[in-house]
Amino acid sequence: LREIGLSLTEDPRILSRFKEDTGITMEGNSQILGNQITFWLQNFKDYDVNQVNFSQNAPLLAQGAIQSYPTADVPAWNDQVIELFRLPDVPGYSSKSGWPLAGTYTTEAMEAESYDAFIGTPTWFGFDAFGYLRGMAQGDVASYGAIFDPANKGHATLLNEPITAVMKAATYLQGTGEATFTGALNNLTRDDLAICFDFLNQKKQEGQFRLFWSDFGQLVDLLVAGEVWVGDFWASACAAAVASGADAVFVNNPTEGSNGWIQGATVSAATQHYPEVMQFINWYLDSGVPGAILGVQGYYSPRPDRVEPILSEQQTTVDGVSDWDYWYEGADPEARPSLADRLTAVADWQAYPDEYEEYSRLWTAFTAA
Incomplete structure (x- = not known):
């Protein structure tokens, strides 16, 4: 096979x-x-x-x-x-x-x-969220809002991929009440996307983002070097960065889900x-x-x-x-909540949206601007 x-x-x-x-x-x-x-x-x-x-x-x-x-x-x-x-x-x-x-x-x-x-x-x-460098990231580090907080200007990042990155922004905007969307968080309409990209473009113009990361190794290097403080990090990349000496934290259950x-x-x-x-x-x-x-x-x-x-x-x-106690049962809930707890805090699931071409078009324009 x-x-x-x-x-x-x-x-x-x-x-x-x-x-x-x-x-x-x-x-x-x-x-x-x-x-x-x-x-x-x-x-x-x-x-x-x-x-x-x-x-x-x-x-x-x-x-x-x-x-x-x-x-x-x-x-x-x-x-x-x-x-x-x-x-x-x-x-x-x-x-x-x-x-x-x-x-x-x-x-x-x-x-x-x-x-x-x-x-x-x-x-x-699994469950995607965000992470930060302890002692460097500012603001409310329990919320996706830390990615967009002016206190972290120039040191924030997003994955260079439209489905997941746009969903993070939408989860933040809906979770905080800054926006209400017609579509589900994983299947935004064109009007919904306009709201998200108005927000993202404004943040980019203000210099919020250091760059847009593309792969695991690059992200780990950025964390270890302290070039990015907060972003939609993968849990596994945070763990690898910690192993290399960075004080990286993955947020398991963000305020907005x-x-x-x-x-x-x-x-x-x-x-x-x-x-x-x-x-x-x-x-x-x-x-x-x-x-x-x-x-x-x-x-x-x-x-x-x-x-x-x-x-x-x-x-x-x-x-x-045991590994079962830690990884599934929440033996250390601050570091690793139980699976049951995490299931109560899901905003939605990553999916291929109906308007994918519009996601891609707007994302390409956003990153190139």
Whole structure:
């Protein structure tokens, strides 16, 4: 089998364990997030699985590069999957956008409320927010507002990617009551976008942003050098910066809410190995191995029951506190709230918006100005 994904999903520990357990080889090809849509559309006939952020699934499905498939083909997708991915109106569900269900199941399965056909199978998920350098960032560092606070002028940053960056600005504007949007936070209308970009363009003209970051390594270097104080940092980048001596803090539950995201397995429309692909996806959930490897990096599995036995046997540096206690159960709630707590503080989920071309056009003009 062959797949593409982020470097996290193409971890040799995961792929080698899959071969050990099943006898099937999975060849991984790591692609950065911004390249994945274009790469897949050009090369999907040469691959079996795309481990993709679900905010990118819509154009892949629309152009026939991935295929939907029955949930019954993945036996591990059963009533042990957390309710977040099986039921509406539970903590973490957005009634305005329908996510995360709308990103997981086909339109037909959503309309029938049967939830029996996948666009893709969620294999890990998390929550995006922002971070800051302690002792340098000023203002209310519990709020996205710190990114836009004049006290941090010249030392703020945003990821150079329109879907996530615009969603951060919209989450701040709506959460503080500065704006009311017609669309969901992950699917803004053109009028909504005009409000967001009026705000962002004004901040840029005032010199708020040091630059717009593009990749993990660049962000870590900027934090260690102290060039940026606050921005939409990834939790993993904050951790890497701390390991290099920077006092970086990731804000788990911002005042205005986090932006959830899903990574998962989608199936190439051209695969000749459908049964083996289903075996791979099922193993990803049922073995608990990928979930445990990703869990100590801050990410969650839709099947925590399979991850718990592994992480419960692994101890943190705090005596008597297991990795399960720390990463899932909130043993140190200041540093790492429990999954249950984090699900109550989701503003919405990253998705591919209907007006993506307008997002992209306005973002390109914004960054180039």
